[in-house]
Amino acid sequence: MIKKFLNIFRNGAYIDQYLFISITLLSMMGLVFLYSASQGNMETTIKQSVFVFFGLILMFAASQPDPDFYKNNALLFLLISIFLVLLTLLTGKEINGARRWLDLGFFTLQTSEIIKVTLPVFLAAYLFDKPLPISLKNTFLTLLLIFFIVNLIRIQPDLGTSLVILIAGLYILFLAGLSWRFIGISSSLFILSLPFIWNNLLEPFQKQRVLTLLDPNADPYGSGWNITQSKIAIGSGGLQGKGYQQGSQAHLDFLPETETDFIFSVIAEEFGFFGVCILLLVFFFILFRCLYLALNARDRFCRLTIGGLSLLFLSTIFINLAMVVGIIPVVGMPLPFISKGGSSLLSFYIAFGIIISMATHKKLMRR
Amino acid sequence: MIDLQERVSERKNFFNRLLLIHIFFTFLFVFIIFRTYTLQISSFSDYEIAALKNKTREMLVQPKRGIIYDRDGQIIVNNIPSYNLIIQPSFEMNLDLLFEDLGSYISFSDDEIKSTYENFKNKASLNRELVLKQGLTHEEIAKFEVRAHRYENVFIAERFSRQNLYPKLFSHSIGYTGSLNNEDLETILVDQSLQPKETVFNYSNGYIEGKTGIENIYDKSLRGKFGKRIYEVDATGKLLDLLNEIPSINGRDLKTSLDLESQKTAFIEMKERRGAVVAVELATGAIVTYLSSPSFSVNKIANGLSQNEFKKLISDKDKPFFDRAVQGRYSPASTIKPAIGLFGIENNIIDWDYTINDPGYFVIPEDNRIYRGWKKGGHGNINLNDAIIESSNTFFFSLAYDSDIEDLTEHLAKFGFGRNVCTDCFLPDNGLLPNPRWKMNTHNFGWFKGDTVNMGVGQGYLSATPIQLAYYSALLANKGSINKFSFVQGYSDPIKDTVKTNNIYASDWNKIHQSMIGVIDNPKGTAGRLKSLKDYKIAAKSGTVELVSTETKEDYKIIRENEGNRDHAIIIAFGPMPNPKYAVSVVIENGESGGSVAGPVAIAVMNTLVKND
Numbered sequence: 010m011i012k013k014f015l016n017i018f019r020n021g022a023y024i025d026q027y028l029f030i031s032i033t034l035l036s037m038m039g040l041v042f043l044y045s046a047s048q049g050n051m052e053t054t055i056k057q058s059v060f061v062f063f064g065l066i067l068m069f070a071a072s073q074p075d076p077d078f079y080k081n082n083a084l085l086f087l088l089i090s091i092f093l094v095l096l097t098l099l100t101g102k103e104i105n106g107a108r109r110w111l112d113l114g115f116f117t118l119q120t121s122e123i124i125k126v127t128l129p130v131f132l133a134a135y136l137f138d139k140p141l142p143i144s145l146k147n148t149f150l151t152l153l154l155i156f157f158i159v160n161l162i163r164i165q166p167d168l169g170t171s172l173v174i175l176i177a178g179l180y181i182l183f184l185a186g187l188s189w190r191f192i193g194i195s196s197s198l199f200i201l202s203l204p205f206i207w208n209n210l211l212e213p214f215q216k217q218r219v220l221t222l223l224d225p226n227a228d229p230y231g232s233g234w235n236i237t238q239s240k241i242a243i244g245s246g247g248l249q250g251k252g253y254q255q256g257s258q259a260h261l262d263f264l265p266e267t268e269t270d271f272i273f274s275v276i277a278e279e280f281g282f283f284g285v286c287i288l289l290l291v292f293f294f295i296l297f298r299c300l301y302l303a304l305n306a307r308d309r310f311c312r313l314t315i316g317g318l319s320l321l322f323l324s325t326i327f328i329n330l331a332m333v334v335g336i337i338p339v340v341g342m343p344l345p346f347i348s349k350g351g352s353s354l355l356s357f358y359i360a361f362g363i364i365i366s367m368a369t370h371k372k373l374m375r376r
Numbered sequence: 377m378i379d380l381q382e383r384v385s386e387r388k389n390f391f392n393r394l395l396l397i398h399i400f401f402t403f404l405f406v407f408i409i410f411r412t413y414t415l416q417i418s419s420f421s422d423y424e425i426a427a428l429k430n431k432t433r434e435m436l437v438q439p440k441r442g443i444i445y446d447r448d449g450q451i452i453v454n455n456i457p458s459y460n461l462i463i464q465p466s467f468e469m470n471l472d473l474l475f476e477d478l479g480s481y482i483s484f485s486d487d488e489i490k491s492t493y494e495n496f497k498n499k500a501s502l503n504r505e506l507v508l509k510q511g512l513t514h515e516e517i518a519k520f521e522v523r524a525h526r527y528e529n530v531f532i533a534e535r536f537s538r539q540n541l542y543p544k545l546f547s548h549s550i551g552y553t554g555s556l557n558n559e560d561l562e563t564i565l566v567d568q569s570l571q572p573k574e575t576v577f578n579y580s581n582g583y584i585e586g587k588t589g590i591e592n593i594y595d596k597s598l599r600g601k602f603g604k605r606i607y608e609v610d611a612t613g614k615l616l617d618l619l620n621e622i623p624s625i626n627g628r629d630l631k632t633s634l635d636l637e638s639q640k641t642a643f644i645e646m647k648e649r650r651g652a653v654v655a656v657e658l659a660t661g662a663i664v665t666y667l668s669s670p671s672f673s674v675n676k677i678a679n680g681l682s683q684n685e686f687k688k689l690i691s692d693k694d695k696p697f698f699d700r701a702v703q704g705r706y707s708p709a710s711t712i713k714p715a716i717g718l719f720g721i722e723n724n725i726i727d728w729d730y731t732i733n734d735p736g737y738f739v740i741p742e743d744n745r746i747y748r749g750w751k752k753g754g755h756g757n758i759n760l761n762d763a764i765i766e767s768s769n770t771f772f773f774s775l776a777y778d779s780d781i782e783d784l785t786e787h788l789a790k791f792g793f794g795r796n797v798c799t800d801c802f803l804p805d806n807g808l809l810p811n812p813r814w815k816m817n818t819h820n821f822g823w824f825k826g827d828t829v830n831m832g833v834g835q836g837y838l839s840a841t842p843i844q845l846a847y848y849s850a851l852l853a854n855k856g857s858i859n860k861f862s863f864v865q866g867y868s869d870p871i872k873d874t875v876k877t878n879n880i881y882a883s884d885w886n887k888i889h890q891s892m893i894g895v896i897d898n899p900k901g902t903a904g905r906l907k908s909l910k911d912y913k914i915a916a917k918s919g920t921v922e923l924v925s926t927e928t929k930e931d932y933k934i935i936r937e938n939e940g941n942r943d944h945a946i947i948i949a950f951g952p953m954p955n956p957k958y959a960v961s962v963v964i965e966n967g968e969s970g971g972s973v974a975g976p977v978a979i980a981v982m983n984t985l986v987k988n989d
């Protein structure tokens with residue numbers, strides 16, 4: 010173990026400086042935003058700083074092993090994370106009627122955040138050597154696994170995370186070469202079953218959220234409150250914003266959940282369109298770096314993993330932003346590296362650690 | 377070679393698909409950016425205004441509550457300004473230090489300090505203000521203002537508190553006010569089309585609403601309309617400027633029909649004994665006197681009572697909170713006899729000449745059960761007139777025995793028994809007018825003939841509230857028609873109640889009046905002792921409610937050792953005769969004799985009313 014660790018310094022550490030710098034920068038911006046969004050709460054900010062610090066170390070550590078380490082142990086990791094999710098369902102801490110957290114004493118772990126990373130890695134490891142196009146049998150096996158896990162998360166209930174996991178799983182399938190015919194048939198089936206889903210599977214509060222989206226002004230003081238206030242916050246930011254810690258929407262308690270889901274509104278209010286563009290630029294830089302790395306990855310497993318994890322990151326950002334600006338209904342979804350919350354933060358550091366590992370370890374055999 | 381080609385095509389395939397997703401998301405992100413752009417740049421001014429509106433705090437301005445007058449225009453309830461020392465518990469503060477500091481120049485009672493500690497947490501969680509001390513003196517105000525800069529969340533505010541000038545006279549009729557809770561306030565604001573906003577409630581405090589009595593029934597009119605002050609605030613919520621003010625509209629003053637003088641008389645005469653006095657003006661049905669005794673001070677209730685004082689009032693065995701006038705149920709006893717007599721006349725069971733021999737008891741032929749009168753040996757040969765004057769039980773036992781119970785209850789309902797007789801009384805009880813169906817449902821027993829016989833003398837299941845007795849008295853006085861009782865005239869159209877009868881004529885009413893005058897003025901009358909207390913004629917009927925049934929006077933002497941076993945004293949009266957203007961009812965619990973205990977109270981109230989006209 011120690012020998013291995015020392016090897017790092019002998020051979021030089023595996024670091025992708027572009028990703029490392031941009032993610033560190035993003036994390037620092039996140040801390041600055043969070044301080045304002047939490048009404049200048051030092052305790053929250055310090056706690057988050059500790060997470061960022063450990064997260065960066067975790068990312069570095071996760072990028073050191075060879076990608077084969079992840080490939081060979083993917084099943085083990087998946088089984089462990091499924092076990093944790095089941096444990097959560099049985100013994101988890103209940104907050105506001107949802108069982109999503111395992112109390113570890115020093116830290117409450119949101120177990121669905123772990124499976125968010127291990128599932129795509131496992132799927133990539135499972136599919137990388139299957140003949141193309143993927144056989145119907147493999148397709149169904151994979152879909153079965155995805156829906157099983159998504160459902161475990163959905164009953165916690167955690168609609169947002171289960172949605173992201175579903176999307177991430179489907180990406181891998183798609184990238185691995187799912188036949189277009191299958192995609193066409195299944196998506197038309199999905200569209201046809203939409204009325205059934207609306208009537209039978211959605212909870213009343215979820216339907217309310219969808220209806221609110223279509224007409225937030227119908228009940229501006231009730232269910233439309235969050236989205237109305239969020240739009241006022243963003244809109245009143247203007248080009249340059251109102252200045253750091255000067256956002257009246259955020260600081261006078263009009264905005265809900267400023268530290269988590271609606272932190273983007275705070276940023277938009279205080280830093281304006283200008284600030285929003287800078288934040289998005291950093292996000293885009295990371296995404297395009299991942300795109301580049303995926304295309305130049307050493308093998309199919311790495312390609313699939315980088316593609317899947319970076320798309321997971323992309324869709325999380327998209328869902329959060331689309332919700333905050335009022336394009337999609339309100340689902341709980343943090344803004345990666347910015348929102349408060351340890352589990353989500355750490356899982357993204359690990360995900361990027363894996364990406365960096367795959368980008369930096371070149372194949373040694375068969376030169 | 378094949379391997380390589382496959383990998384090249386596979387890479388190409390992967391590349392295409394990944395690019396496809398990225399292009400898809402690029403479109404989505406462009407849409408988000410466009411959306412943010414429209415929000416922030418194109419519609420910036422709209423949202424800037426919306427956010428500016430949110431940069432305000434709204435404070436409600438409570439209108440001054442209407443003043444309540446008696447029928448001669450004398451103020452009964454007024455608003456008095458008081459300067460209160462107030463803190464904002466939602467901000468952190470050290471109460472020990474605060475009291476030590478403030479205590480050096482403002483004196484606090486133990487109760488004030490105790491209630492501050494008790495309520496601090498609760499008020500903090502509700503984000504409400506907490507009053508440390510009410511009614512600061514000018515000196516205390518001055519001393520505080522000099523040092524005000526030292527305290528961030530302590531301030532003095534002028535508040536109007538409700539003051540009843542006669543706090544113990546009108547405790548049940550006018551009632552008291554109390555603090556308004558958030559839900560009620562929200563309902564009121566919606567009702568007054570002032571859109572409630574979350575921030576309104578943060579600072580709302582000191583608002584009151586009527587909790588009981590007239591204060592409650594006429595709350596909407598007394599309350600007035602809330603106003604609003606809208607302040608601009610900075611990002612920390614500190615008040616900057618008054619931006620706008622919607623003035624409040626004061627509540628309407630209320631002139632009641634209550635008569636201060638007769639109320640005083642009733643209070644003095646009742647001497648805090650348990651019971652009730654109700655007097656009404658016959659022409660209008662206006663309640664002029666309304667007392668439930670013992671009473672309590674409404675001002676203390678409205679303006680905060682210490683835990684101890686409150687416990688003492690609640691656990692008082694005389695139950696001062698209980699409004700006996702509309703909620704106390706008492707058997708009407710002998711006071712029912714005029715109504716029973718009229719029933720006999722209407723149904724041709726008896727006429728005014730009908731005579732029976734009263735041996736002092738009545739025997740039901742079916743089961744030989746004996747019903748005793750109050751006078752040993754009986755009243756001899758008597759007719760209806762004598763039976764009312766002397767209060768013969770036997771006469772009415774016999775009359776009731778010959779009556780049909782369904783017809784009898786229908787008849788009594790016309791006189792107000794078993795129903796609400798007041799348009800604006802607070803939580804009136806309907807008393808109990810029993811009938812065979814009711815008995816079967818509640819006691820699972822059939823109706824006995826003996827039940828009807830008991831009803832003939834107002835005993836048994838039949839019970840009425842003092843206000844129902846007053847209504848019955850008023851109907852007798854007005855010869856069968858009266859407005860439903862109310863405290864306020866001209867607020868809504870009066871509801872006239874008329875006893876529809878086929879066979880009762882003016883002469884019958886007059887004869888009943890004569891008999892009831894005889895109750896006091898005839899040498900044989902049961903309330904003869906009242907004759908000297910007045911210099912005009914009053915019609916009356918006394919009653920004594922047996923709580924424990926005894927065979928002999930000796931037995932009664934034993935059971936009366938326990939005050940709770942003693943008979944209730946009741947009287948109904950109206951006058952001055954022959955053209956009565958007022959009707960009155962008095963009940964004194966365990967007072968023993970209707971004529972000589974309840975009677976003087978009724979006469980005194982009547983005297984005050986008649987003298988002041």
